[in-house]
Every structure is written in structure tokens, then in C-alpha cells.
Amino acid sequence: MDPDLSPLDEYLDEGGLDGYLVDADSSESTQRYLSGFDAPDPFVTLYTPETTALLVSALEYGRANRQSRADDVSRLADYDYRSLAGEHGPRAAKARVVAAWLDDRGVDSVATPERFPLGPADRLRERGVSVAPETEDVVTEVRARKTDEEIEHVRAAQRANEAAMDAAADLLREAEVVEAGGAKGGAGNERDGAGESDAGDRALAVDGDVLTSERVREEIEVTLLRHGCALDETIVACGSDAADPHDRGSGPLRPDEPIIVDIFPRSKETKYHADMTRTFVKGEPTDTIREWFDLTHEALVAAVDAIEPGVTGAAVHDIVCDVYEDAGLPTLRSDPKSETGFIHSTGHGVGLDVHELPRLSPDGDELQPGHVVTVEPGLYDPEVGGVRIEDLVVVTEDGSENLTNQPIELQI
Known part of the structure; x- marks a missing residue:
């Protein structure tokens, strides 16, 4: 995927900012989008109009080189993180590493997602990096236009x-109408029906078991996993x-x-x-x-x-x-x-x-x-x-x- 990030380039230029910084795991969608990398632990992505760079743990270094869309991948170990953590603690050590990593790339000022973590932002500021939240939805608007x-x-x-919806519909087609107490799981599980319904104590059942919302959800989830x-x-x-x-x-x-x-x-x-x-x-x-x-x-x-x-x-x-x-x-x-x-x-x-x-x-x-x-x-x-x-x-x-x-x- 090669998204058009020119609106972000313009935003950085107009704000006099060197780059856009994300510190999150890949469940944060902007992180996934800019890095092209899927990792369960937080890592750092720097986007500039010239390049995209990643700073990752040694564990993710090889995979990041193979799978991400970054032009440049660095390790925390490249900046002596272990020694710094022993001396200053892990949080301060990471801030020192990120600041040095940014400095190597000529970056003094960055925009970040509005929900960028406050602790890392403050620690970067203490290291002389200008950090400003991006509040104009530039990246989310870029993400909205799909390639x-x-x-x-x-x-x-x-x-x-659609396969999952078919599975849900098939369960409903298969279901029979029974007295709620006449099927397994039916007794004691009644709930009030909607005002215009005359269902009374009747329920739907499949193979003698009352058909529940939970049972249909299970069928949906299993079908989705298979797809x-x-x-x-x-x-x-x-x-x-x-x-x-x-x-x-x-x-x-x-x-x-x-x-x-x-x-x-x-x-x-x-x-x-x-x-x-x-x-x-x-x-x-x-x-x-x-x-x-x-x-x-x-x-x-x-x-x-x-x-x-x-x-x-x-x-x-x-x-x-x-x-x-x-x-x-x-x-x-x-x-x-x-x-x-x-x-x-x-x-x-x-x-x-x-x-x-x-x-x-x-x-x-x-x-x-x-x-x-x-x-x-x-x-x-x-x-x-x-x-x-x-x-x-x-x-x-x-x-x-x-x-x-x-x-x-x-x-x-």
C-alpha cells in the first residue's frame, strides 16, 4: 500500500515541523497505517516528507525490516538502551534513546496524534524536542481515502x-417455535417481549435447545474465524x-x-x-x-x-x-x-x-x-x-x- 500523504506533508510544512511521531502498538490505527507494521508492543514511528523510520526492540527488528513500509529501521540497542535503563530507569532511558534517534535524523520538532501518551511527550520535551499535538484530523482524513x-x-x-450473516440466518431458518419451558434451557430464561408481539412464552429452538442470542453469536464468531x-x-x-x-x-x-x-x-x-x-x-x-x-x-x-x-x-x-x-x-x-x-x-x-x-x-x-x-x-x-x-x-x-x-x- 502506498498512501498519498501529501496533506500531511503540507501540514508539517505550514507548521514548521520536522516530522510526525507515533508511539504505540499496531492496534492504534494511525501507527499501523504509517508504519505498515503489526506488532503487539509499542514502537516508535517517525514520518517525514523524505522518509519513514521505525525504532523497535531487538525482538521486532528483523520482522520490521522485512514487513514494514519503513525506509529505515533502528533498534533500541543501537542507542545503548540497556545501559541507559540501568542508570536512569526504563522510561527516562527510552526518552533519551528516542531524542538521540530523532537528532540523528535532523528532527527537532514533531507533531503527534492528539492522544499521544503524555509521559513520553513530556520526557521528550525535557530532552529538547518540540512536541505538538495534531488536532486537525489530517492523518485520519488521509486514512479515510482508501487506496x-x-x-x-x-x-x-x-x-x-456475509458468510457469517448466512450462518446466522441459517440458524434462524432451522429453528422451530416451541413453548419456552418445553425446550432445554428454556425454563426460567423468559424475558419480556416487545409490546406488539404475541409470542407469549414461546421461543425458538434448534435440536431441542432454546436458540439464544449467545448461540447465534457463537456461530457468527466460528464462521468468521474460518474465513x-x-x-x-x-x-x-x-x-x-x-x-x-x-x-x-x-x-x-x-x-x-x-x-x-x-x-x-x-x-x-x-x-x-x-x-x-x-x-x-x-x-x-x-x-x-x-x-x-x-x-x-x-x-x-x-x-x-x-x-x-x-x-x-x-x-x-x-x-x-x-x-x-x-x-x-x-x-x-x-x-x-x-x-x-x-x-x-x-x-x-x-x-x-x-x-x-x-x-x-x-x-x-x-x-x-x-x-x-x-x-x-x-x-x-x-x-x-x-x-x-x-x-x-x-x-x-x-x-x-x-x-x-x-x-x-x-x-x-
């Missing part, structure tokens, strides 16, 4: 995501749980109630994310849920159709609000204090982070080729449940491409 290679990484993660992806958590929320957009869901799944399945995995190899949501009903949806699903599908299609270079994220968000408000449903645009209806933004960028720039929201800026965004309209009410549908879209030079091939179906 062709990055788009393929996201596409591959979305294919794995080279993983995730820390996912959403399988039924009935009233689905009325909270970020409720992970728990307990038995019930017939005739909406079940929101939102999966956002990360590739174990490339570290790029995907994101997708579907809403299912096993049985007969209420009239309200069916109406909400149709409106949400309409809003999704309208928003995706509008995405192209130059359109703002705010304009795309307004399109979704228009669909819902025209149907007489509340949104945060029509009522900023509403607790029901459309109560979140339309979408967000996806890449090394599952939530990054750009935003499809009231403050969303212009979309540009290479932006990868979710489009995820939804409606929520604890008395009814929730509905959300989410696709993943890349902005192209002349429009957009939907990276999601998953069918959209309510009744399953």
Missing part, C-alpha cells in the same frame, strides 16, 4: 461477513433489546419479534474491518415492523443511490430523515430529544477502525473517491422493537459501488 488495495481488504472482510476474521463482540438483539441500537442482546430469541444482527469483523491478516446489519423475523412480523422494514429499505436504497463524489454526508443523512419524516416518524432532525424513531446518524467510515471518517451525519463533509462508508438507517421503539439495515459502500470516481451482496429479507 485500491485497502478497498480490496475491506471487500474481502465483507465477504467473510480469517475475528471480532470482539457483535449484536444479536431481539424484541425490546433491538430498540437500543447498541444493545448486544441476550437470552432466548422469540418468534414474531424483530431480531437485529449487526456484524463488524476485522481481518486477522490485513486488520481492515467490514460492517453489515440485517433484521429478521422468524414467524409473522407485526404490521408495524413490516411497515418499518419497508421504510428502512426505502431509505437505504435512496441514500446509497445518492452517494457520489461531492455529495456531503449531511445531504445523505437528510435523505434518510426525509423518508422517515414523510411517513410521520420522528428523527433527531425533527426532534433532537426523541428517544424513538431514527435516533442515530446514517453512517460512518470503515477501515482500520470500524468507526472512522467520513460521517454520514448532520455535520458530514463532502464525500470523495476512496471513502468507504456504512449506510444504516433504522427505527426503534421499546414498545415495538427495532429495525436496521446496513450496507457498506465505496465512493468511486463517478458514483459509488455497494460492497455488500447480502440479500435483504425480513421474514425468514
Whole structure:
């Protein structure tokens, strides 16, 4: 991957800064992006318009030379770290090493990510290095415009995501409707259903066992692992749980109630994310849920159709609000204090982070080729449940491409 970092070059030049410094492990996405290196322990990356340099432990030195995108890799040992640590302690020793390493590269002043660790920043200042936090989102905006290679990484993660969604849907198709007490695991696990559901004490069961949110999540996670992806958590929320957009869901799944399945995995190899949501009903949806699903599908299609270079994220968000408000449903645009209806933004960028720039929201800026965004309209009410549908879209030079091939179906 060879990203266009010219906006960062301009930022450094305008600020009279020599370089951009990151001190973190590769789970910090800017570190991973600038270094091209995956390591579990913190290391230091220096970017200048002329070069990218890494300072790593001896343990990571060989791999950093082979795998990173750095032009120059140094070891802590090259600067006598062990002796310095014995004399001054590990923290002060590392500051001395980093300061000397920067000095060797003619760097006296650096910008850092806004959340650069305070201790190392202060210790570098004590060694005469000027350290200033970068607060204009320059690097995150650069990261938002994906290269062709990055788009393929996201596409591959979305294919794995679709396999996981298929696995979840297959479990729901296989499930039978049973009396909650008549299946293993059913007794004592009932929870209140959504207001319009007549599921009563019925539940879904597979092979005689009550089908739970936890069981579906397990199937999702196993499927993702088989496709080279993983995730820390996912959403399988039924009935009233689905009325909270970020409720992970728990307990038995019930017939005739909406079940929101939102999966956002990360590739174990490339570290790029995907994101997708579907809403299912096993049985007969209420009239309200069916109406909400149709409106949400309409809003999704309208928003995706509008995405192209130059359109703002705010304009795309307004399109979704228009669909819902025209149907007489509340949104945060029509009522900023509403607790029901459309109560979140339309979408967000996806890449090394599952939530990054750009935003499809009231403050969303212009979309540009290479932006990868979710489009995820939804409606929520604890008395009814929730509905959300989410696709993943890349902005192209002349429009957009939907990276999601998953069918959209309510009744399953």
C-alpha cells in the first residue's frame, strides 16, 4: 500500500515541523497505517516528507525490516538502551534513546496524534524536542481515502461477513417455535417481549435447545474465524433489546419479534474491518415492523443511490430523515430529544477502525473517491422493537459501488 500523504506533508510544512511521531502498538490505527507494521508492543514511528523510520526492540527488528513500509529501521540497542535503563530507569532511558534517534535524523520538532501518551511527550520535551499535538484530523482524513488495495481488504472482510450473516440466518431458518419451558434451557430464561408481539412464552429452538442470542453469536464468531476474521463482540438483539441500537442482546430469541444482527469483523491478516446489519423475523412480523422494514429499505436504497463524489454526508443523512419524516416518524432532525424513531446518524467510515471518517451525519463533509462508508438507517421503539439495515459502500470516481451482496429479507 502506498498512501498519498501529501496533506500531511503540507501540514508539517505550514507548521514548521520536522516530522510526525507515533508511539504505540499496531492496534492504534494511525501507527499501523504509517508504519505498515503489526506488532503487539509499542514502537516508535517517525514520518517525514523524505522518509519513514521505525525504532523497535531487538525482538521486532528483523520482522520490521522485512514487513514494514519503513525506509529505515533502528533498534533500541543501537542507542545503548540497556545501559541507559540501568542508570536512569526504563522510561527516562527510552526518552533519551528516542531524542538521540530523532537528532540523528535532523528532527527537532514533531507533531503527534492528539492522544499521544503524555509521559513520553513530556520526557521528550525535557530532552529538547518540540512536541505538538495534531488536532486537525489530517492523518485520519488521509486514512479515510482508501487506496485500491485497502478497498480490496475491506471487500474481502465483507465477504467473510456475509458468510457469517448466512450462518446466522441459517440458524434462524432451522429453528422451530416451541413453548419456552418445553425446550432445554428454556425454563426460567423468559424475558419480556416487545409490546406488539404475541409470542407469549414461546421461543425458538434448534435440536431441542432454546436458540439464544449467545448461540447465534457463537456461530457468527466460528464462521468468521474460518474465513480469517475475528471480532470482539457483535449484536444479536431481539424484541425490546433491538430498540437500543447498541444493545448486544441476550437470552432466548422469540418468534414474531424483530431480531437485529449487526456484524463488524476485522481481518486477522490485513486488520481492515467490514460492517453489515440485517433484521429478521422468524414467524409473522407485526404490521408495524413490516411497515418499518419497508421504510428502512426505502431509505437505504435512496441514500446509497445518492452517494457520489461531492455529495456531503449531511445531504445523505437528510435523505434518510426525509423518508422517515414523510411517513410521520420522528428523527433527531425533527426532534433532537426523541428517544424513538431514527435516533442515530446514517453512517460512518470503515477501515482500520470500524468507526472512522467520513460521517454520514448532520455535520458530514463532502464525500470523495476512496471513502468507504456504512449506510444504516433504522427505527426503534421499546414498545415495538427495532429495525436496521446496513450496507457498506465505496465512493468511486463517478458514483459509488455497494460492497455488500447480502440479500435483504425480513421474514425468514
